[in-house]
Amino acid sequence: MGFFDRISEGLARSRDKFKEQMNVLLDRGPDLDDEFWDGLEETLILSDVGAPAASSIVENLRDQATRKALPDAYAVLDMLNEQIASTFTEGGEGVFGGDPALVLFVGINGTGKTTTVGKLAKEASDAGRNVILGSADTFRAAAIEQLEVWARRADVEVVERERGSDPASVCYAxxxxxxxxxADLVLIDTAGRLHTSADLMRELEKVVNVVRKRSQLPVYTVLVIDATTGQNGLQQAREFNNALSLxxxxxxKLDGTAKGGIALAVSHELELPVLKIGVGEGMDDLKDFDAHDFARALIGDFDERGA
Known part of the structure; x- marks a missing residue:
């Protein structure tokens, strides 16, 4: 099964939810009236793409429908995939694109940070890069051991300190x-923390500042989000971005969630590129993000016989 098929399979629940809502809207007829546009925006919001992104998508489609004199709703829906894809923020090629980099991974507990670091280490090591890992999650009991397992799989070195050590000192080491x-790629796993804890966020700011001052490599701070959290993931992203400038x-965890639109909500509102997406636990289940493939998998296709 190709990776697009994996994404499509993973986003099936999100896509089914979207199509169900759209079919209700289309059942009333294909006229491009206010009821259609309001219904389309509401359907997008219910798909967790976020109100700002939904509003932007509908506004752009409405403008194109007028300029191109589109005949009906189906002609608009033919353009929806492209419009969704273009609403994602572009960029970020330098982070995992092969250039020297130090990447700090942040996020709340349970999002898959450590697993993401391990998979990226394996991918980069297999590609011939000189990779080193940093285990700056010194609080979670199994975090250091988990990263050690991934380091062995990737055949890369991991720098660690005993549990409870100062995370900034681990980053420095x-x-x-x-x-x-x-090493031309440094991947550092930080402790998961709630975005609502001011003390923990300040500590993380300290870690990021130490790394940015000390590293001779370009430093990137990347947030790992669990897609199943939906709009709560957007709030997490806001707080982390405000504190750390992501x-x-x-x-x-895009596999099996009905909330896949959250990727668009975060990317659009915070102007952040989606660098990678994960659709499972396997070594090959983390891949580069492609906006067009994602849009196709998220909403599918429509025709006059039904979606």
């Missing part, structure tokens, strides 16, 4: 070791 070994997001 990781950077020093990276310079000693000539460079991009990785969206995990």
């Amino acid at each position: 990781t950077i020093e070791r990276a310079e000693e070994t000539g 460079d991009g997001i990785v969206v995990t």
Whole structure:
């Protein structure tokens, strides 16, 4: 099964939810009246793409419908995939694109940060890059051991300290070791923390600031979001972005969720590129994000015989 098929399978619940709502709307007829446009915007919002993105998509489609004198709702829906794809924020190629980089992974517990770091390490190591990992999650009992397992799979070195150590000191040691070994990709796993905890967020700001000052490699801060959290994931992203000035997001657990639109909500509202998406636990289940493939998988196709 190709990766698009995996995404499509993973987003089936999101797509079914969207199509169900759209079919109700189309049953009343294909006229491009206010009721159709309001219904389309509401359907997009219910798909967790967020109100700002939904409003932007509908506004652009409405403008095109007028300029191109589109005949009916089906002609508009033919353009919906492209419009959704173009609403994602572009960029972020430098993070995992092969250039030297240090990437800090942040997010709340349970989003799959450590697993994401491990998969990326394996991918980069297999591609011939010199990778080093930093285990700056010094609070969660199994975090260090979990990263060690991934390091062995990827055949890369991991820098760690005993549980309860200062995370900033682990980052500092990781950077020093990276310079000693000539590593061109440094991936640092940080402790999961609630975006609502001011003390923990301040500590994370300290970690990020230390890394940005000390590293000779370009530093990127990436948020890992669990797609199943829906709009709560958007609030998480707002708080982390406000505190840390994020460079991009990785969206995990897209398989089987009805809330896949959250990737668009975060990307559009916070102007952050989606760097990778995950559709499972396997080694090959984390891949580069493609906006057009994602849009196709999220909403599917429509025709006059029904969606």
